[in-house]
Amino acid sequence: MKSSHRSILSRLDDTVRWTGIPARVADEMSDAPLIDRKHRPLRWIPIWPIAFSCALFILSLTWPSALDLGRLYVVIVALQVTQLALVPAFHMNGPLGKPSLEDDEREAALRKDSFLFCLGLLAWLNCLGQPILLILSQLQNWQTVHSVSVAISALMLNATLFASLPTLYASWNLRQLPKE
């Protein structure tokens, strides 16, 4: 089929294939993987996207005029979207990166604890944060642009936390084993 006649869904499938992640998961789940990949604890790398998203969220709250500058805002959002696309790549190399079907009981427990911690923290932050944002917007008479920029940065922060926190939690819970 010519590329001009392909549907949006098929183009999206191609984009996902282009990342290499589906091929990698299929290889890891095969009986004879081509590459023996190590899933190492990543204790520091996931902190960077979280810090970047937190900084942007705080900036959008405290200094809205900085984000009103059209081009700068577009660049920042583009950077965040790129970062969100890259986060799964380091997740794949982390302790939770291998297919869950291959988990033994310790790994399954670690995966469960990591996602429970992440979802619990996100639920708590959102339950607490949403009323605070609502009250702030009323008290400070936020303009629509300000409200939208805060909402977008909050969404990005949520997505970054969801993508990075489980890897971070699992990595800090794994202590280095001495070699045999």
Add this chain to the structure above:
Amino acid sequence: MSLHNRISVFRAERGISRRQLAEAVGVNNQTIGYLERGDYKPSLELALKIARHFGVAVEMLFSFDRFEPIAMTLERAQEKVNEVQS
């Protein structure tokens, strides 16, 4: 409550590696490492599998109390033998 184990002692005595034990009981070899160090408490199923692999009762491998040193166990066993002989 902490759970003590003697997996490394039995493994050393039988001369098997972590990887061999892990393959025999169907877990990742890192899991055996974490078990030996006391960082992970096994399920009943895994504890029984390890005990069956070594051919001993599960109480010989896992305990809520600290295991006494092997030297002391041997000493007491020798004392009992001496008592029986005398």
